[in-house]
Amino acid sequence: MTPADEAATACERIIRTLQADERVPAISAAVTRADRPAWTFHIGDAGAGRPVRPATQFRIGSVTKTFTAVLVLQLRDAGMLDLDDQLDAHLALPAHGQLTIRSVLNHTSGLQREPWGNLWDTIDVPDGPRLLEEVAKAEAVLSPRRRWHYSNLGFALLGHLVAAKTGSSWPDVLQDRLLTPLGLTDTTVQPRDDAAQGYLVEAYSDFARPEPHFDLAGAAAAAQLWSTADDMARWALFLAQPDPAVIARSTLEEMYEPVVVTDPVHWHTGWGLGLQVAPQGIGSDRAIDIGHNGAMPGFLAGVWCRRGVTIGAAVLGSSGTAGGIVAAPHQLIAASLREDPMDVEPFVIGDAAPREYAGILGRWWSEGSEFVFRWTKGHLEARSASAVAAAPPAVFAFEAPDLLRTVSGREAGERLELFRDPDGTVSYMRWATYRFTRDQETYA
Template sequence: MEPLTNARQRLERAVRRVQADARVPALSVALHRADRELWTCTVGSSGNPEHPLGPGSRFRVGSVTKTFTAVLVLQARDDGLLDLDDPVSAHLDVPAHGGATLRALLSHTAGYQREPHGDVWDVLAAPDDRRLLDDLARAERVLPAHRRYHYSNLGVAVLGQLVARLRGGTWAEVLQERILDPLGLAATTVEPTAGAAVGYLVDAYSDAARPEPQLDMGGVAPAAQLWSTATDMARWAAFLATPEIIDPGALVLSRDTLDEMRWPRTTTDETLWTGGFGLGLILIPQGGRVLHVGHDGAMPGFLAGVYGRRGGEGNPGALGAAVLASSGTATEINELVHELLTIAVDADPAEIRPWSPGPPAPPQYRDILGPWWSEGFPHTFSWHDGTLQARAADAPADRPPSVFRPIPDRPDTLRTVSGRETGELLRLTRNDTGAVVRMHWATYRFTRHQETFDGIAVSEG
């Protein structure tokens, strides 16, 4: 059986199994990858007789909306409109809790209570933009800032209002102009369309299913309002994982800024380090230096899982999956999205690119190549892909090397741009003939032979 056919069969079987076992009225799935055509699968019925279930059916994606709001915040930071360590009060006139920093709100460590003031989910009425901010005076700071992770729809809603104020429009307008249009996410909307699937509560003890009411989130929209298709959401997941492929011109956000958003800021459980939060993004480590990054979503009658895959053998890049369900209780879909990403690389890995010779290292760096010693341990410096690199001799094979770039006009001083000691300097010391005889990396001395800290060769008597 051809690998591609086998992979698609495994993907479809996983989707159909979850739809049946979790009793999901409608399940829509898409898988995006850089080296294959988009794969989609739908199972069930939309509940909308005039618009049968298909890849274009729209579902509510709930808190996946937060990832869009987080990107808007980082865009504003990159444009110089804010600093992530600014307090809310630096940009919004709020009656309380204005000392919370934007960074803490993005990582859910600001201590804001979970929901806006009032029983939103009981009365099914959300505050408008102004009321949301005014009611901060009646909302609690349930934990001290930075104490621990505490998920907050209120916190992300405040961030959405803040970005809208800075950009001079509504959150929906800013979202459309700065993310949806540049990335071509035409099926992602703030309001449901005629082709929207019906969201259900499925009876736990029978096969009955009742439609759930749909709440307009008003001022809380930046946390949970969006509707979309699995196709759009898979592309969004791929962007979160590999922006340089989906958005090569960095029209939405730079690769470096997405790297910053993906860096763990907190774990969601102090005893089970199986998931964490970056800046607005959920991080799910998979082992073997593989990370799934994205968000889950839940609204009455709907669940969603939208994740991209970073790292790992067989990853083609721009690998993202979206699982959208018209059931508010089918939590099995939360694992399905991760299963689909794993099947994609296990059953149909990316082709292995052949190695081919490249140019040698520049003359000024050639005598660096090879073994060096520091703190009694060996390291290897090499030149690959046009960069100077270093690895500890005992480093695991899957650990990325440190990569260096020369500082302009200072060729003997290089900056570590990735890997161990990122940000630190590597300084070269040359003798009278111009040969490098010593190096300092993050101030630690590197020599060609094993030496004590006071510079005596260990082999001397």
């Protein structure tokens, strides 16, 4: 067997085991890598005895939020809004307009979880005008920025904000700005006729009861979309390796940065700007997966990429109770990389560091700890000597003679100042005001 065959066998076994053990009527799964052909696998009954096919759509629920978040960041990058703007700077609201766009994106707005009313009890979903009108009845259940609190209502409002800023509808903006440019032809706002049926699989029998399919109407931007595993794995790969014509890599990296944890005890998941951040492994095997899970009646979905690796995975299932569905993408990523590691990129001779800054390169010490500064791919970067491989380096940009600015990674935004002896040698540096010297030194 080739490594690719080994990976395919391992991934298929993960999905077959999940489908059997957690009694999922239908599962569709895919892994997409930049360096390999896509792997897909489909198993089960999509409803009425129909086999699952590659084009079978499943409801992806809150994975929809990742699309809405990218649309908001596109508008920010176009200068149409600022993330620290209040909602009511761009969207007329009867209440809660003082909440910032940023706080809604990372679920720290304190806004109640759902639109006003008992949506999940009555399946009475408000249309757009009614949802906005009933915002006046919604509660602020926590003070803004107090802690993480998931809010579908918040993301519904972001969808209306996108529509207000573009003069179009959220579905049309989604199609024009994301689905069409990325070729996600199997991702739709409304399900196709042959979409999978979602089920509630009874706990103590093998009977599966169909769940209703309904339109989220005014809350569509939070959880409306239907898609296939192949489309979602390619969306996950886009989140790892964006098309710069759609969104800048620096913007996606901004979205990755966790600003709050979802669980104050276990700290197993963080939240960036519309994206979940899930650490995987420990020690030197530490990795970070970026993505989102989704749930709607009868469906669960997990769509994830791995930070710093061009790989994405998606698992879509037609059971609302099989929690292994949302764990499986992480398992697929791990199995694919374990059995068939990424190609090793060859070393390519690069340009020399600018002559006046060559003296920066090498080992430096600060607070008793060792750092390594290197010139690579046309920029200066630094890493702690003890950093795990998955940790991104600090990257610097030149701002003035002997003054650089950290543009990403550790101490992002801080200055790196160079101090020279009379002969021009860099004798020490200050990074974020901390002294860096060639040898270990005390503060004295």
